[in-house]
Amino acid sequence: MSRAKVQAHYNEVAEVYDQRYDLRQGRLYHQHLSRLVLDRLPNRGFLLDLGCGTGLFIDHYHTLGGCAVGLDISPGMVGMARLRCPESEFLVGTADVLPFDDEIFDSVASLLAFTYLHDPEAMLRESYRILKPGGRIAICALSWNMLTWMVPFFYRLGERLGYNKIGMGDFGEHYYTGEEMEKMFSEAGFVDVSSARCSFAHYTLSPRLFGIAQRCEPFIEAHIPYLAFNVCVSGKKE
Amino acid sequence: MKRWLMDILCCPVCKGDIVLTVTEENEEEIIEGTLRCDACQVNYPIHEGIPNLLPPESASE
Numbered sequence: 490m491s492r493a494k495v496q497a498h499y500n501e502v503a504e505v506y507d508q509r510y511d512l513r514q515g516r517l518y519h520q521h522l523s524r525l526v527l528d529r530l531p532n533r534g535f536l537l538d539l540g541c542g543t544g545l546f547i548d549h550y551h552t553l554g555g556c557a558v559g560l561d562i563s564p565g566m567v568g569m570a571r572l573r574c575p576e577s578e579f580l581v582g583t584a585d586v587l588p589f590d591d592e593i594f595d596s597v598a599s600l601l602a603f604t605y606l607h608d609p610e611a612m613l614r615e616s617y618r619i620l621k622p623g624g625r626i627a628i629c630a631l632s633w634n635m636l637t638w639m640v641p642f643f644y645r646l647g648e649r650l651g652y653n654k655i656g657m658g659d660f661g662e663h664y665y666t667g668e669e670m671e672k673m674f675s676e677a678g679f680v681d682v683s684s685a686r687c688s689f690a691h692y693t694l695s696p697r698l699f700g701i702a703q704r705c706e707p708f709i710e711a712h713i714p715y716l717a718f719n720v721c722v723s724g725k726k727e
Numbered sequence: 728m729k730r731w732l733m734d735i736l737c738c739p740v741c742k743g744d745i746v747l748t749v750t751e752e753n754e755e756e757i758i759e760g761t762l763r764c765d766a767c768q769v770n771y772p773i774h775e776g777i778p779n780l781l782p783p784e785s786a787s788e
Contacts, residue, residue, distance in 0.1 A: 492781075558732075567777050578732050581779040588739035588771075588780035 492583060495605050496562045499542075503565030506543050509692070514699050518692040519600075521706075522629045522719065523549045525687050526598050529627035529723035534595030537619065539584040539612065540602025544570030547577050550598070558594075560584065585611035589619045596625050601719075603630035603670075604662040613677035620726045626679065632686065632720035633664040670722040679724030686714035687721050728778050729756045738764035739780050745771070 499506075510519040523546050530536070532553045538546055541559025543566055550557050551574060559579040561567050567579045582588055584599070585608045597616045606612050616626050665673075667684030674682040689709040690702035709716050738745050743766045751759035762771040762778060771780050 558735075562781070564774075564777060564779065568775065571776060578729060579777060580728070580732075581777060582739060582781055586739045586782050588737055588745075589735050590737050590742075593735045 492562055492607070496564075499561075499563035500565035503543065503563060503569050506566065506569065507545075510545055511543075514690075514692040514694070514696070517703070518688070518690065519545055520549070521688065521690075522600050522721075525685070525721045526600060526627045526629050527553070529721065530596040530598060530625050535593070536596045536598055537589070537594045537616075539597060539599040539616070540605070541570055541579065542566050542600075542602075544573040544577065544579070546598060546600050547574050551577060560587070585609075585615060587615040587619055591618050592621045593619050594624060595621060596627075598626075599628045599630075601630060603628050604664055606663075609663070609665075610673055610677065613673055613679070617678045617726055622726055624726045625723065626674075626725075627721060627723040628670070629687070629719055629721040630670075631662075631664055631718060633666050633669075634686075634715055634718060665720075667720045667722060670720065674722060674724040678726065680727050682722070682724040684720055684722040686710065686717035686719070688717050688719040691718070728773055728776055732778070736762065736778070736780070738767055738769070739782050740764070740769070741766050743767075 509515045533555050536550055536555055536557040538557055538559045541547055541561045544559055547557045547559050547570065557577050559570055559577060560582045562581065562583055564581050567581055570579045584602065585606055597620060603609060620626065667686060671682050671684050687710050689706040690699050694702060733747055736745060737743060741764065743764060745762045745764050747760060747762055749757050749760040756776055757773055758776050760773040762773065769783055771778060
């Protein structure tokens with residue numbers, strides 16, 4: 490599946506994307522992931538967000554006092570991010586071929602983008618290269634479990650039926666377990682690698698179910714992580 | 728794109744230096760222009776303030 494297809498899809502939905510992740514349940518869902526990623530990174534310093542979308546995470550990071558650059562494959566999304574975060578810098582690019590000098594950033598963050606990558610190993614190698622020694626990386630992505638293994642099937646079905654919702658389409662996404670991602674991090678050179686499954690309340694649930702799922706979320710994450718559908722993996726460059 | 732970004736940018740492919748040419752700029756940032764890698768002989772556009780550094784093979788994929 491081509492990068493061009495992912496790019497075209499996100500260009501198309503850029504103007505309505507924030508209706509999904511910046512309103513009500515979507516905002517709570519995204520803020521939960523943002524907090525998990527931020528817990529694993531220094532909360533100041535120079536950050537690179539890979540797959541920055543409309544700048545939701547960078548906006549959050551900036552309010553904490555950090556300075557950031559966002560990269561996304563979709564010019565439409567980057568255009569929205571520029572409007573949201575005029576103090577930050579954004580560019581169009583692909584996360585596995587980075588246009589930055591070595592050892593520039595204090596941290597790398599990536600939310601809900603890793604599954605789209607053709608070459609996730611290259612993305613991790615490139616992240617390692619552009620991080621300063623001691624720099625940290627945290628990636629949060631949809632992960633493989635009993636609930637998510639059917640997702641590509643529904644996306645393919647949805648695409649055939651012409652159901653063009655944000656993020657829904659057959660992009661040849663790859664879902665990894667936390668262990669698989671930890672191995673990739675270690676092979677890229679990162680140390681202090683760990684993963685945690687997260688998210689039980691999905692923003693597409695009805696408000697009542699979302700409320701119940703949200704209340705269960707901390708328990709699920711702590712005691713039945715297999716039911717959580719995202720994974721957050723972090724590491725450090727020595 | 729603000730000028731300071733040039734301090735950290737390189738060619739995405741060869742990681743060598745890129746040369747900035749500005750065709751439109753306001754007091755805050757560069758609006759239109761080009762980033763050129765002479766070694767790869769590739770021009771990367773800056774359009775509406777956004778530099779596009781997708782490597783050529785991905786851009787045409």
